[in-house]
Amino acid sequence: MLPSYYEFHNPVKIISGNKALDNLPSELEILGAKRPMVVTDKGVAGAGLVKIFIDSFGSSGMTIGAIFDDVPPDSSSEVVEKITSIFRQNKCDSIVALGGGSVIDTAKGVNILVTENSDDLLKFSGAEVLKKKMKPLVVIPTTSGTGSEVTVVAVISDVKRNLKMPFASTYLLPDIALLDPRMTLTLPPKMTAATAMDAMCHAVESYINLQKNPMSDAYAVAAIEMIRKNVLKAVSDGNNAQVRLAMANASTMAGIAFSNSMVGVVHALGHAAGGICHIPHGVAMNIFLPFGLEYNLPKCRENIGKLLLPLAGAEVYARTPESRRAEQTINHIVELRKALNDLCGLPINLKQAGVTEDKLSEIAQAAINDPSIVMNPREMDANDALAILKKAFE
Amino acid sequence: MNVQYRPIVPSIKRFKIFVIKIVFIVLGRAFQSASQHDEEIKKEISSWRDGFTLIMKVMPDGPYMGLEKKNNMLEFKGSQLKQADLEIYFRNVESAFMIMTPQMGSHQAFAERRMSIKGDLGIATAFTRALVIVMSLLYPEFIVKRLVKRVPPLTLKRAGLRVWLYTFGIVLAR
Numbered sequence: 001m002l003p004s005y006y007e008f009h010n011p012v013k014i015i016s017g018n019k020a021l022d023n024l025p026s027e028l029e030i031l032g033a034k035r036p037m038v039v040t041d042k043g044v045a046g047a048g049l050v051k052i053f054i055d056s057f058g059s060s061g062m063t064i065g066a067i068f069d070d071v072p073p074d075s076s077s078e079v080v081e082k083i084t085s086i087f088r089q090n091k092c093d094s095i096v097a098l099g100g101g102s103v104i105d106t107a108k109g110v111n112i113l114v115t116e117n118s119d120d121l122l123k124f125s126g127a128e129v130l131k132k133k134m135k136p137l138v139v140i141p142t143t144s145g146t147g148s149e150v151t152v153v154a155v156i157s158d159v160k161r162n163l164k165m166p167f168a169s170t171y172l173l174p175d176i177a178l179l180d181p182r183m184t185l186t187l188p189p190k191m192t193a194a195t196a197m198d199a200m201c202h203a204v205e206s207y208i209n210l211q212k213n214p215m216s217d218a219y220a221v222a223a224i225e226m227i228r229k230n231v232l233k234a235v236s237d238g239n240n241a242q243v244r245l246a247m248a249n250a251s252t253m254a255g256i257a258f259s260n261s262m263v264g265v266v267h268a269l270g271h272a273a274g275g276i277c278h279i280p281h282g283v284a285m286n287i288f289l290p291f292g293l294e295y296n297l298p299k300c301r302e303n304i305g306k307l308l309l310p311l312a313g314a315e316v317y318a319r320t321p322e323s324r325r326a327e328q329t330i331n332h333i334v335e336l337r338k339a340l341n342d343l344c345g346l347p348i349n350l351k352q353a354g355v356t357e358d359k360l361s362e363i364a365q366a367a368i369n370d371p372s373i374v375m376n377p378r379e380m381d382a383n384d385a386l387a388i389l390k391k392a393f394e
Numbered sequence: 395m396n397v398q399y400r401p402i403v404p405s406i407k408r409f410k411i412f413v414i415k416i417v418f419i420v421l422g423r424a425f426q427s428a429s430q431h432d433e434e435i436k437k438e439i440s441s442w443r444d445g446f447t448l449i450m451k452v453m454p455d456g457p458y459m460g461l462e463k464k465n466n467m468l469e470f471k472g473s474q475l476k477q478a479d480l481e482i483y484f485r486n487v488e489s490a491f492m493i494m495t496p497q498m499g500s501h502q503a504f505a506e507r508r509m510s511i512k513g514d515l516g517i518a519t520a521f522t523r524a525l526v527i528v529m530s531l532l533y534p535e536f537i538v539k540r541l542v543k544r545v546p547p548l549t550l551k552r553a554g555l556r557v558w559l560y561t562f563g564i565v566l567a568r
Contacts, residue, residue, distance in 0.1 A: 005506040126513045166515055210505040286503035299543075374522065375505060379544035 007010040007087060008211035008260045009170060010149045016179040016249055017242070021053065024138065024178060025060035025098070031136035031175055033094030035065040037087045039107040042100040043141050045069040047186040053098055053140070065092035075156045077121045077165070080109035087114050094136035097174075098183075100195070101146035101281070104139050106295035108172050111137050118318060122158060125165040130172070137174040142183045144234075144247040145195025145282055147202055147255020149177035164275060166371070179248040181241040189235045194282025196231045197340070200333075201266050201285040202254035208296060208303045209375040219257040225310035226250035231336070235343050264376035265367075266292035269388060271365035277355045283347055286340070290333050291388045293326075299377035301326045302304045308332065309342040352392040360389040410491040411457060417494040418450065418459035420564055422470035424528050425461055427563035429468040434546070435527055438520045439463055445543040447471070447478035448513075448521065470567055477494050478514035480521065496533065499541030500525055531556045 015023055028036055040050060050069060057064060068083045087095070087110060096113075097107035112124050124130055139149035142314045148154070154167045177295070203223040206216050230246040237243065269292070270284035279287075293304055305325030309317040311332050320328050340346045347353040354365075364385035367373070373380050380388075420422045424463040429435045451458035460475030461468045484490035489508035492498045500522055511518045530538045530546045538545050546552070555563070562568070 003506065005508070007507050127511045127515055127518075129512055168515070210410055210501060368517050371519050374501065374519055377543070379542070381544075 006211070006215075006216040008213060010173075010256050010260065012173055012256075012351065013176045014150075014179065014250075014252060015176060016245065018181065018245075020178055021056040021140065021182070021315075024140075024249060024271055025062045026177075028094060028136065028138065028299050029175055030273075031094065031138075033091050033136045033239065035063055035090070036094040036096045036136075036138070037065045037083070037090065037092035037110075038069075038096045039103055039110065040067065040069045040096055041069060041073075041100075041103055042241075043105070044099050047142075049183055051141060051185070052182055054165060060340070066090040069117065071099065071103045071106045073102055073105040075109065075154075077109070077156055077158045077160070078391055080106055080113060080121055080156060081119060083110045084113040084165060086121070088118060094138070097137065097139045097149075098142065098383060100141065100143035101148050101354065104141070104146065104148040104154055105154040107139070108161075108167065108174075108390070109113065109149075109156045111172075112167065121156060122165060124366055125167060126291055127166075127168040130167075130169040132171065134171050135271055138176040138178060139174040140178045140180065140183055141248060143187055143191065143195040144184055144244070144251040145198035145253055146199040146222070147199060147258065149174055150255040151259040153259070159347050167330075178251055179245065179252060180252040181245040181248065184244045184248055185241065187238065189238060190346055192238060192247075193231070193235045193340040193344050193346045194280055194286060195251070196227055197283075197286035197289065197337075197346070198282040199251040199254040200231075200336075200349060201270075201289050202258040202263065203250075204289065204293070204307060204333075205263040205266055206254070206257040206261040206295075207307060208300045209262060209264045209377055210302070211375045213261060216257040216261040219253045220261075221307075221310045223250045223254035223257060224307060228251070228311055228336075232343065235340060240294060262375040263297060263372045264292065265378075265380050265388070267372040268367045268370035268376070268380070269385065269392075271370045271372060271383075272363045273315040273350070273355065275358055276363050277350075277353075279350075279353045279355065283353050286337055286346055287353060290337070291392050293330050293333065293339060294375065294391075295380070296378050296390055297326055297330075300365070306327050343379050348391050350389070350394050355393070357393060360393065361388060364389055402478075404445045406519075407487050410487050411452075411494070414487070414490050415457045415496050417472075418457060419472070419491060420451075420532070421457045421528065422461060422472065423567040424532055424559055425468045425524075425566040426470040427559055428528050428555065429524075429567065430529055431563075432527060432531075432552070434465065434523045438524045439468060441495075441520075442517060445479075446517075447475055449475050449478040450482045450484070452484045452487055456484070456487055456490065458495070478513075480517055482518070483510045483512070484508065485510065485546040487498065496529065496537065496541055499529075499543075501543055531559055542564070 001238045203220040207220040233243045446463040449460040460471035
């Protein structure tokens, strides 16, 4: 059904394909950038991706202002400040994020400080606080899951004050998302599976929540179908460039979907579990997705049922009675989780992920204060959250 | 023939702005009163620092109202606050009128981007829950059902608080 009113915004240029990276220097030139700073991490550098990146600048006449390759797994304000100072010292004029969610969010944080000419990131935390057009930002994802290359959000930890700072602004949208299959070929199977389930959650939640709209639906459905067709191959045969590129595209489409229609209880629980028990985000998404759908069944059975088509294919969809499609959708996700668990050991419950039962109440309380639940179709209180967590425990 | 091009100053939507101002006063006073009596609202605001301020404002240049956390309650500040720690915007007069009258709930308004937030999203989430409770106290259940995802339970204490709000609470803001 068409919503009475909606908005959809995605100005990010998507560049996808074989050796797409080689177009980067000319794309930077179009953006007016001459001296980019590269933000990446040790894992990416160790996998040889930085070398491929530098090679793509060969004969371009462009200078890479600096390469910072020490972003930790959780982006922090200290690292953002350190990179900002290197950016200024080396007179850089643009930023290239080469990495996963943490690297991309760190790059967005650096862009805030260099654009606002400030050293206090906390001042800009929250929604719609930013008021200036940012420096050119190009994102090259090395995982296929966060979708951060096309979203308006970033989350950065303030280690000194012990808090997570969320940032949400259309100014945080990168200028370019560059998807090159070489950048995800070395991603280990378990991380491939976890990030794929993160993308799956983005697409599924964006399709069932209150802010869904025809544009985000189109991206979500396309993303789910592409994940269904490629995820098991990507985990079992990581060297398949076509499959990797498909997963990168699926992740970006899911990112566009949820950036325009938000997520829901699965993410609220995942953020809370991640914050308290340090479960990797993709692992948490994999654990909570079927339980989140089950919880939302009374409010959006029809929409969950419609997801059976991209999730299981036309034949299964056609032979499933309409009244059973929502349950079948959930069953298919459960089966997918089992297949991934068999292939690479991706945890399917909280116990397997190392969470102890005494933490569940704390997670439940944190989940109901997570902004992700605002657009969820069903109002989740602490008791509901605890009930879901108990189901997901073992 | 010379055509004269003159600047056009659109008329002011006086009636709708008047209604919004009245609702802001009622809502602000209801918040001040309910935050002193309702345990759920007290719980929602308990983690906010003392002196925390928020405003609800109609964009771009419409009416606004402010609230400040003082002594574990929300104090109605009318239009005294120009800026606040948390700012909740109505995108235009028509959207604000629709939400204030109340033809549309806050969740749908956020979903349709008729309302937006500047500031801490966690506190905004807690405020939205408190707003739902105040709405459920101000309006009968058949209206509230259309506005919220889940109607807060009308306990005996809440029924008493509703009577208090309608008789003295809003007038005295106590």
